[in-house]
Every structure is written in C-alpha cells, then in structure tokens.
Amino acid sequence: MSEATNIELNGVHHLALVCRDMEVTVDFYTNILGMPLIKGFDIPGGQHFFFDMGGNNLLAFFWFNDAPDAAPGVSSAAHLLGTGRISSGHGSMNHVAFDAPMDKIEAIREELIGKGVDVSDVINHADISTQPGILRTTKEVEEETWLRSIYFLDPDGIMLEYCANVKGGTGDVSLPVNADGVKADGKGLDGD
Numbered sequence: 001m002s003e004a005t006n007i008e009l010n011g012v013h014h015l016a017l018v019c020r021d022m023e024v025t026v027d028f029y030t031n032i033l034g035m036p037l038i039k040g041f042d043i044p045g046g047q048h049f050f051f052d053m054g055g056n057n058l059l060a061f062f063w064f065n066d067a068p069d070a071a072p073g074v075s076s077a078a079h080l081l082g083t084g085r086i087s088s089g090h091g092s093m094n095h096v097a098f099d100a101p102m103d104k105i106e107a108i109r110e111e112l113i114g115k116g117v118d119v120s121d122v123i124n125h126a127d128i129s130t131q132p133g134i135l136r137t138t139k140e141v142e143e144e145t146w147l148r149s150i151y152f153l154d155p156d157g158i159m160l161e162y163c164a165n166v167k168g169g170t171g172d173v174s175l176p177v178n179a180d181g182v183k184a185d186g187k188g189l190d191g192d
C-alpha cells in the first residue's frame with residue numbers, strides 16, 4: 001500500500017563541508033576540479049561558498065573562525081582508500097563521489113595527476129557478496145565489475161572520488177547491523 005507523500009526525491013541540492021582556508025579551497029575546486037564558484041558570502045564568524053558540481057548539485061563550504069582542526073579518523077576518513085582503513089566517526093562525512101562518465105575515468109585521473117594531485121589507481125568495485133578471501137575490488141575490469149573509481153584528498157583531507165557506473169548492480173542488500181554489529185538474524189558481518 002502506498003501512502004500519499006509530499007516528500008519528493010530530487011537528488012542533492014548542496015552538501016556543506018568545512019575548510020581551513022577558503023582561498024585554498026576556492027583555488028582547488030575551481031582551478032583543479034573545474035567547478036564554477038557561483039556564490040560566496042560572509043556570515044557572522046565565517047564564510048559560506050558554493051561550487052557547481054554539475055547535475056544541478058552544489059558543493060558548499062563553510063569557513064568558521066572558531067572551527068577545530070581536522071581530525072582524520074573522526075571528522076573525515078582515516079586514510080585514502082587503498083592505503084588503510086577508511087573509518088571515520090559517527091555522523092562524519094566520509095567521502096564525496098562525483099559522477100564520472102565511464103569512458104573518462106582514466107583521463108580524469110591523468111589530468112588530476114598532471115595538476116599535481118595524488119590520485120589512487122583506478123579501483124574496480126565488484127558486485128559480489130562479501131566472502132572470506134574474496135576481494136570486493138580488483139585491479140582490472142572483471143565480469144563482476146560494478147563501478148570504477150579513483151580517490152584523492154582535497155586540501156583539508158576530505159576524501160573525494162570520481163565514480164563511473166560500469167553496469168547496474170544486482171540490487172542485493174545485506175541485513176543492516178545494529179550498534180553492536182549484529183544483524184536481525186543474529187549473525188555478524190559476512191566475511192568475518
């Protein structure tokens with residue numbers, strides 16, 4: 001039974017992040033990533049700037065004059081994907097993935113490297129159930145490859161990703177775990 005709702009799902013209007021130096025952030029997102037800066041204004045104790053990330057979506061940044069320092073592993077991912085655990089604190093923003101055309105992912109990587117950004121290898125994500133000894137990521141595109149991604153950090157250590165769909169996923173959904181990591185069927189994580 002479907003109920004009437006006024007809640008429409010229209011994608012992201014803006015995602016708001018926090019930077020240490022707005023000048024550096026503006027330089028990175030406009031000159032390295034090519035996002036037009038479409039709005040920027042002062043607020044009491046800070047600034048609020050908006051970049052156009054395409055697809056009618058905005059990436060916003062705050063600068064606060066009382067912001068604490070970055071805390072990798074708490075406020076943001078502990079490591080760049082592929083170099084260590086990417087865990088971060090409850091309620092944190094772990095990473096942002098920008099949609100990339102499938103045939104451009106390698107070229108985007110080369111261009112970013114040419115602009116001095118430290119970018120991961122292209123990581124191919126397999127659409128498989130997690131099992132001990134079976135990797136969800138592969139170096140080459142395989143039959144099971146679902147997404148292709150590259151990862152890098154912005155000037156504040158915010159993990160960014162360009163992600164290209166290779167094919168539609170299977171739609172498999174694991175049971176969610178509770179705060180103790182236990183599922184409704186009493187089991188823990190697959191693969192553990």
Ligand SMILES: [Fe+2]
Nearest residue numbers: 095097161163
């Ligand atoms: Fe991702």
